[in-house]
Amino acid sequence: MAWHQISVITTENTAPQLADFFDSLGAVSVTYMDAEDEPVYEPAIGETKIWSNTQVIALYELDIDTTQIKTAVLAQFKADELHDWLEETIDDQEWELAWMEFYKPMKFADRVWVCPTDQEQREEGTVCLTLDPGLAFGTGTHPTTALCLEWLASHDLTDKVVIDYGCGSGILAVAAVLLGAKIAHAVDIDPQAITATESNALKNGVADKIIRYLPEQFTPLQADIVLANILAKPLIEMATDISALVAPQGTLVLSGILAEQAQSVIEAYQQCNIVFEPIKQQEDWIRLNGTKLLSVCPE
Numbered sequence: 001m002a003w004h005q006i007s008v009i010t011t012e013n014t015a016p017q018l019a020d021f022f023d024s025l026g027a028v029s030v031t032y033m034d035a036e037d038e039p040v041y042e043p044a045i046g047e048t049k050i051w052s053n054t055q056v057i058a059l060y061e062l063d064i065d066t067t068q069i070k071t072a073v074l075a076q077f078k079a080d081e082l083h084d085w086l087e088e089t090i091d092d093q094e095w096e097l098a099w100m101e102f103y104k105p106m107k108f109a110d111r112v113w114v115c116p117t118d119q120e121q122r123e124e125g126t127v128c129l130t131l132d133p134g135l136a137f138g139t140g141t142h143p144t145t146a147l148c149l150e151w152l153a154s155h156d157l158t159d160k161v162v163i164d165y166g167c168g169s170g171i172l173a174v175a176a177v178l179l180g181a182k183i184a185h186a187v188d189i190d191p192q193a194i195t196a197t198e199s200n201a202l203k204n205g206v207a208d209k210i211i212r213y214l215p216e217q218f219t220p221l222q223a224d225i226v227l228a229n230i231l232a233k234p235l236i237e238m239a240t241d242i243s244a245l246v247a248p249q250g251t252l253v254l255s256g257i258l259a260e261q262a263q264s265v266i267e268a269y270q271q272c273n274i275v276f277e278p279i280k281q282q283e284d285w286i287r288l289n290g291t292k293l294l295s296v297c298p299e
Contacts, residue, residue, distance in 0.1 A: 002062055002089055002090065002091050003028070003059050003060065003061065003062065003089070003090050004059070004060040004061070004062060004064055004066050004087065004088075004089060005057060005058070005059055005060075005087070005088045005089070005090050006022070006057070006058045006060065006066060006069065006070075006085070006086070006087050007055055007056065007057045007058075007084075007085075007086045007088075008055070008056055008073075008082050008083070008084065008085045008086070009053055009054065009055050009056075009082070009083045009084045010053075010054060010056060010077075010081050010082055010083070011052070011053065011054070011081060012052050012053075012054060014077065014081045014082075015032060015054040015056055017077075018056050018073070018077065018082075019032070019056055019058075021072075021073065021076055021077075022056065022058035022069075022073075023058075025069050025072060025073075026060065026061075026064060027058040027059060027060055028059045028060060028061060029058070029059045030056065030057065030058045030059075031056075031057045032054050032055070032056060032057075033054070033055040033057060034053075034054070034055070055084075062089070066087050070085065070087075104116070104119070105119050105120075105121050106146075107121070107126070108146065108149040108150050108152075108153045109149075109150050109153035109154045110125075110126070110153075111125070111126050111127070111153040111154070111179070112126065112127055112129060112149055112152065112153040112175055112178070112179065113126055113127070113128040113129065114129045114131055114149065114171070114175075115128055115129070115130055115131070116130070116131070116132050117130055117132055117203075127175075127178040127179060128178075129171065129174055129175050129178055129204055130200075130203050130204055131169065131171055131174075131200055131203075143282040143283045143284075143285040144229050144255040144256045144257075144285050144287075145168075145171060145172070145229060145255075146282060147255050147280055147282055147285065147286075147287035148172050148227055148229050148253060148255050148287065149171070149172070149175055150280075150287075151253050151280075151287065151289055152172065152175050152176055152179055152227075153175075153179065155251075156180070157176055157179045157180045157181045157225070158180040158181075159180065159181075159182045160176070160180070160181045160182060160223075160224040160225050161181070161182055161183055161185075161221075161223040161224050161225070161247075162176040162177075162181045162183070162184040162185070162223055162224065162225045162226075162227065163184070163185045163187065163221075163223040163225070163226045163227065163245050164176070164184055164185070164186045164187070164227045165187050165226060165227065165228040165230070165242060165245070166187070166188055166189075166228055166229060166230040166234075166256075167186035167187060167188045167193055167194075167197050167212075168188065168193050168196070168197075168229070169193070169196045169197065169200055170186055170193070170196060170197025170198075170200045170201060170210065170212075171200065172227050172229065173185075173186040173197065173201070173210050174197075174200050174201055174204050174206055174210065176225070176227075177201075177206040177209045177210060178204065178206060181209070181225075182209070183209050183210075183211065184209060184210045184211070185210075185211050185213065185218070185221070185223065186210055186211065186212045186213070187212075187213045187214075187215060187218050188214070188215075189214065189215055191214065194212045194213070194214060197210065197212050198210075198212055220241070220244060220245060221245070222244075222245060222246065222247040222250070223245060223246065223247060223250060224247055224250050224251065225250060225251045225252075225253065226242065226245045226246045226250065226251070226252050226253070227253045227255075228242055228252075228253070228254050228255075228256075229254075229255040229256050230256045231256045231257070232256065232257045232258065232261035232264065232265055235254055235256070235257065235265055235268070236264060236265055236268045239268040239269050239271070239272055240272060243269060243272030243273070243274055243292065244272075246274070246292040247292070248292060248293075249291060249292065249293075250291070250292050251289060251290070251291060251292075252269070252274055252288075252289065252290055252291075252292060253287065253288070253289045254269070254287065254288040254289070255285070255286075255287045255288075256285075257285065257286050257287075257288065258284055258285060258286070259279075259281060259284055259285070259286050262279055262286050262288065265288060266288065269288075269290070272292075273292055273293045274290045274291070274292055274293075275290050275291055275293055276288050276289065276290035277289055277290055
């Protein structure tokens, strides 16, 4: 099946109104794309961040008259708010398979393979984590996840209790168990992340060792290793709560942090008796890992 695709570039303020208008005109879907390669690193929780110049893309069935749609849009919005109007006919694709062209097996610290289905690597002295892109973030391709996988693959996790706080796809919890952890507690605010974690745990044969929670279901406990691959702002806001999950002499691994944000995160956790090792950086992102010296985090 083919589709009419209409795209137009507009401002941050106009984009939501234009998207709603396309929808009212019968669009099958409407999406946003960055029109100027402008990075968006850390929206607030619950916020949908839109770029200063945003490409709004609407998809319509072939029996729609796109001339009428353009006339209606131009009548609704000022001409100087809309740029680069483009109409195309695009063929349908098996979108769920398209990622396979780009997603290939990856190896971390010579010990952990992360592989898509049917491309598993079996190599002596390594573990293989089977993972396909899905509903939740986390395949190992992003530097923040890669930095955490590298840390896990470089340490002895035998019989450790692990908490993956902000588990996403569950990739870190699954990797920890495959590497010998006794149990992993996976927590996330997104129900889709819980679903994805359960699916990936089953796929890798470790579902009996990974317990999944929404935050309101999670009763705080102390673990040997706490992983939190989130973003700097929530990491700072939750420093007391996250630090409290680390057992005395336990390890805390933090990621999702831009290099320029590192000092602010370090200062927040130093108040909770976390002593960090040297920063590990990949591209613009850094990982912080350290040891908890005391069991009590000062108020």
